[in-house]
Amino acid sequence: MLRQSALRSVPGILLLRSSSSFPLFSSQARPINCLSLLRVSSSSQRAAASLRNSSSGTTNTMGLKLIPAKNLHVSTPTWWLESRFHFSFAEYYNPQNTEFGVLRVLNDDLVKPRAGFGTHSHRDMEIFTYIIDGKLTHKDSIGTAETLGRGSVQYMSAGRGISHSEMNNGNEMLRFLQIWIKPKKSGLQPNYGSRIFDEKERHNQLQHVLTSFDKYESSKDLGEGVIPIHQDCNIYVAELDPSVEQEFILAKNRQAYLVCIEGSLTINDNTHLMARDATEITAEKDLDFHLKFTATEDTPAHFLMIEMSLA
Numbered sequence: 001m002l003r004q005s006a007l008r009s010v011p012g013i014l015l016l017r018s019s020s021s022f023p024l025f026s027s028q029a030r031p032i033n034c035l036s037l038l039r040v041s042s043s044s045q046r047a048a049a050s051l052r053n054s055s056s057g058t059t060n061t062m063g064l065k066l067i068p069a070k071n072l073h074v075s076t077p078t079w080w081l082e083s084r085f086h087f088s089f090a091e092y093y094n095p096q097n098t099e100f101g102v103l104r105v106l107n108d109d110l111v112k113p114r115a116g117f118g119t120h121s122h123r124d125m126e127i128f129t130y131i132i133d134g135k136l137t138h139k140d141s142i143g144t145a146e147t148l149g150r151g152s153v154q155y156m157s158a159g160r161g162i163s164h165s166e167m168n169n170g171n172e173m174l175r176f177l178q179i180w181i182k183p184k185k186s187g188l189q190p191n192y193g194s195r196i197f198d199e200k201e202r203h204n205q206l207q208h209v210l211t212s213f214d215k216y217e218s219s220k221d222l223g224e225g226v227i228p229i230h231q232d233c234n235i236y237v238a239e240l241d242p243s244v245e246q247e248f249i250l251a252k253n254r255q256a257y258l259v260c261i262e263g264s265l266t267i268n269d270n271t272h273l274m275a276r277d278a279t280e281i282t283a284e285k286d287l288d289f290h291l292k293f294t295a296t297e298d299t300p301a302h303f304l305m306i307e308m309s310l311a
Contacts, residue, residue, distance in 0.1 A: 058071065059271075061270050061271050062268070062270070063281060063282045063283065063284075063289055064267055064268065064270075064271045064279055064280070064281055065279060065280040065281075065282075066271055066272075066273065066277065066278075066279055067086070067277065067278040067279065067280065068277055069084070069274065069275070069276035069277050069278075072084040072085060072086060072108075072276070072278075073085040073089075073092040073094075075089075075090060075091065075092060077090070077091070079112070079115075080111060080112040080115035080116070081109065081110070081111055081112075081115070082109075082110040083107050083108065083109045083110070084107065084108040084109075084276065085105075085106075085107055086105075086106040086107070086108075086257075086259075086278060087099055087100070087103075087104065087105055087106060089105055089107060099182075100255075100257050100280060100311070101255055101257075101308045101309065101310070101311040102181050102182045102231050102232075102233055102308050102309075102311075103179070103180075103181060103233075103257055103306055103308065104125070104180045104181065104182050105178065105179065105180035106177065106178075106179050106180075106257070106259065106278075106306075107177070107178045108175070108177055108259075108276060109174075109175065109176055109177075109178060110173060110174070110175050111134075111166075111168040111173070111174040111175075111176075112168065112173060112174075113168055113170055113171045113172060113173065113174075114168065114169065114171075115167070115168060116137075116165065116166055116167030116168050116169075116174075117165060117166040117167070118165055119139075119163050119164065119165045120163065120164070120165070121161060121162070121163045122156065122158035122161070122162055122163075122164075123158050123159070123160065123161045123162075124158060124159065124160075124183060124186040124187070124188075125158045125180050125181070125182065125183065126155070126156070126157055126158075126180070126181040126182070126183050126229040126230060126231055126233075127155060127156045127158060127178065127179070127180055127181075128153065128154075128155045128178075128179040128180075128181065128210060128227075128229070128235065129153065129154045129155070129166070129176050129177070129178045129179070130151075130152075130153055130176060130177045130179070130237070130304060131148050131149060131150055131151065131152050131153070131154075131174075131175075131176045132150060132175040132176055132177065132261060132262070132302075133150060133172070133173060133174065133175040134149070134150075134168060134170055134172045134173055134174030134175060135147050135148065135149045135168070135169070135170045135172075135174065136148050136149075136152075136154070136166060136167075136168065136174055136176055137165075137166070137167045137168070137169045138154050138164060138165070138166055138192075138194075139164060139165050139167075140156075140162055140163065140164035140165075140192055141162055141163040141164065142162065142190060142192060144164075144192045146194060147169070148194060148196065149196075150199075151196075151197050151198075151199055151202065151237075152194065152195065152196045152197060153194060153195045153197065153209060153210075153227065154192070154193075154194045155192070155193055155194070155210070155227055155229065156190070156191065156192050156193075157183065157188055157189070157190060157191040157229065157230060158190060159183075159187065159188035159189050159190040159191070160187055160188065160189070160190060161190065162190040162192070164192075177259065177261070177304065179235075179306065181229060181231050181233055181306075182231065183229075183230040183231055184230050184231055184232075185230070188230055191221065193221050193223065193227065195209070195224070195225075195227060197209065199239070202237050202238050202239050203239055203241075204238075204239075204240055204241055204244050204246075205238060205246065206236045206237075206238045206246055206248060206305075207236060207237050207238065208226050208234065208235075208236055209226060209227060209235050209236065209237055210226065210227045210228075210229060210233065210234060210235035211226050211227070211228060211229075211233075211234050212228065212229065212230075212231060212232045212233060212234070213228045213229065213230055214232065216228035231308075232308060232309050233306065233307065233308045234306075234307040234308070235304065235305065235306050235307070236248075236304070236305045236307070237302075237303070237304045237305075238293070238301075238302070238303055239300060239301070239302045240265075240293070240294075240295035240300060240301045240302075241295060241300055242295050242296060242297055242298055242299055242300055243294070243295060243296070243297050244294070244295050245292055245293065245294045245295075246292075246293045247290070247291065247292050247293075248291045248293065248305075249288050249289070249290055249291070250281060250283045250288065250289040250290075250291055250307065251283065251288055252283050252284060252285060252286055252287050252288050252289075253283065253284075253285050253286075253309065253310045254283050254307060254308065254309060254310055255280070255281060255282045255283065255307070255308060255309070255310050255311065256280075256281040256305050256306060256307040256308070257278065257279070257280055257281070257305070257306045258273075258278060258279045258281060258303060258304070258305040258306075259276070259277075259278045259303060259304050259305075260273035260274065260275055260276065260277050260278070260301065260302075260303050261275070261276075261302040261303055261304060262275055262300070262301070262302035263275060263295060263296070263299045263300045263301040263302055264295070264296045264299045264301060265293060265294070265295060265296070265301040265303055266293075266294045266296065267279060267281075267291060267292070267293055267294075268291060268292050269292070269294070273303075281305075282310065283310070285310065
């Protein structure tokens with residue numbers, strides 16, 4: 001049975017992981033807004049981060065904190081699903097690891113063929129799903145139905161409430177990253193969109209796939225190019241060939257969370273990531289942070305970076 005403290009750790013959704021039956025979610029339940037239960041003061045975040053550094057086995061190097069894949073919580077609530085939680089979610093609740101800035105959830109999900117998440121509800125959350133392997137079929141309560149493959153993105157502004165399902169209707173394993181970002185305000189108009197990106201757009205370069213509406217060229221999503229959301233946040237993806245380097249300047253008073261999706265990657269020649277490892281990257285309040293990402297000599301690197309203001 002899911003304890004109440006775990007349930008309170010999950011914003012924007014009513015989770016029913018008390019059994020292994022399908023679906024995991026109730027389509028009859030009214031979407032709940034748990035954001036008020038998740039607001040953590042900056043001082044509390046800094047204290048929690050300090051405690052994590054001293055007790056979790058992570059490694060800090062000049063603004064880079066390595067989070068090994070072995071430290072992630074692995075959840076197998078049913079026969080068809082294996083998830084790796086970067087932050088507190090569902091049955092996993094750790095008050096020292098609830099979020100990173102406006103990044104509330106990052107789950108690395110494996111879904112077996114002919115299975116998936118039945119209809120469930122979200123509210124007051126910006127949700128971004130990046131497909132890595134297989135095909136994800138999405139249906140929602142505002143009339144959208146589509147199937148997306150590798151490198152594609154589906155995203156939602158859950159706003160006042162939206163219901164959807166996420167299924168693997170194919171014969172191959174489905175893997176995707178699901179990212180939840182806290183919006184600037186609650187009660188927004190629900191919205192859904194998707195992008196089918198060409199591999200060449202992220203091949204040996206950083207592709208900008210998501211940004212804030214404040215920096216977008218229109219007050220509405222134009223349906224192509226960079227995706228706008230209701231938060232000061234950017235997401236970049238890249239697939240680098242062996243030994244290829246890319247540089248990025250993390251502006252002062254900004255931070256980022258990077259996941260090595262596949263292969264292996266070195267940051268600034270001193271922080272090495274294997275597949276599924278992550279890194280918290282923090283710039284100084286008054287100094288830009290120059291970053292160099294390098295794929296190892298014999299292995300490509302596929303990674304995703306979420307950049308945001310400093311908490």
